[in-house]
Amino acid sequence: MTSLQQRPDVVLRTSRARSLLTLSRPQQWHKAIMLYAAPAAAGVIDQPNALLRATIAAIAFTLLSVAIYALNDVRDAPDDRRHPTKQHRPIASGALSPRAAIAWAAITSAAGLVVIAQLGPATSGLAVAYLVTQLLYVYGLKHIAVVDVIAVALGFVLRAAAGATATGVPVSNWFLLVSLFGALFLVAGKRRAERGASTADARTRPVLAAYTAAWLDQLTTVALLGTCLSYGLWAFQYLGDDVYRQLLTVSFLPFLTALLRYGFLVSTGRGELPEHELFRDRVLLVAGLSWAALLGVGLYLA
Template identity: 70%
Template sequence: MTALRDAPVIARPARLRSFVQLSRPQQWHKSLMLFAAPFAAGVIDQRWALIRVCWAAAAFTLLSVAVYATNDVQDAPDDRRHPRKQNRPVAAGTISPRLALGWAASTAVAGVVAMVPLGWPVVILGVAYLGSQLLYVFGLKHVAVVDVVVVATGFVLRAAAGAAAVRVPVSNWFLLVSLFGALFLVAGKRRAERSAPSSNGQTRPVLAAYSAAWLDQLLTVALLGASMSYGLWAFQYLGTDVYHQLLALSFLPFLTGLLRYGLLVSTGSGELPEHELFRDRVLLTAGVLWSLLVAAGLYLA
């Protein structure tokens, strides 16, 4: 009898860990894209703006959790053949598909409801994000080219939602940098996945439609688009306030970071961009220097 009474106590922490794993907290950093527009607009240091963008980021995180949970249910058969993804809760059998979909529905509703106080523009962008990502999960991820565009669009929608949350206008250059920068990261991830020894066309079937040469071309196009868009935004401040001119100088570490990541991809790394940022000293140094120059250019001027 004692063993029967103790079993649920032991199971609860394991179930909780499975739900945390299903929610993929290692991916929540993507919601930082919502801070980009308020930061670039120079209002992130204002308390009201910081509160609103943090609220929006939390809501988008809930939406992303819904997408991840749904994706794990949809991908469970393929995940079981992947050396790393086979440990995901649904693939491993620690959470049932029905329970995972219930969790997805709950977090999706909570995320949309949480956006209502921020205004209808944020709600519309949030629903657009959720809808596009669910379409990706249920089929678009198997359509070559469309899959990378949809993933990249998710980052752009996050960035636009951050601007809408604090009611600041979004420049065309900002949107282009967001789009091309996201395309660059997605293309690098696909290129690294295709080159990985574990890639067999089953864990991500769409990889079979991509040639290495085409992915290299996409990386080049995205690199040029991101660097030129950022340069046109940054260099518009030349000849103004001395601190504003630091934005033009920030182009160097920005370009260095892009080129360094491209090099890592070409040598077989880059499948997890967020990990490479902290593993590679050059990439980390470029990121820190870029952040300091942009912060000084925007907030000391």
């Protein structure tokens, strides 16, 4: 009888745990890969200490992002209830109370800051800057055209910079520019897809109404050009080095192919979920794998 009486409590705890996991958006945790970008580009990611420190930073930034997702869902709950898919989010559906979500945000943000503190003041400072920027985004910047795109892209740049400071590798200007323009390219494509997908996104994300398709296409073009030029200038500095290093120069071709292919997909209405397109489109997947292989050989066998 006692076990039967405990069953509802167990079910409730399981349901709450599932709701907290959904609220934390594990499908977005892959963004922490940006913390590995700088040490990978510097050719030190194969060193145990660098890999460990980058992983600690990735865990910390993931915890901070979870806090932002929770606060964002509390803030957007009224709008989410009018969206065909977002209405199923834990806060909007009533599966989780706003108070529980805010408490979860406080716990995960505090945990993230404690973890990142182990990596020194520079990395901690970037983590705080990331947290502040994303809080400003949730509570106002997301509704300001142009500024919202910059704020999202800045989140990726801060992750990339934190990966560098965490592992003690120098950050080149080209690396930061590739991170910035690359992030802008993805965000522009996402906004373009959201704007053309349905009227539901326009109702629940009012800033979309401020964007014209022509301006988003212009932003995509500018970001594409900036990403290509920045990466090209970084890669071609190795022209004339040993045979393996020159593969970094060759890597520009699949890199350019991947960007152009993704831009093409965006023009056809796709791109709302960039990470899904990578595995759905064969050309994009082959170009991405080729680029990664050339980069790996050029950096780690030279």
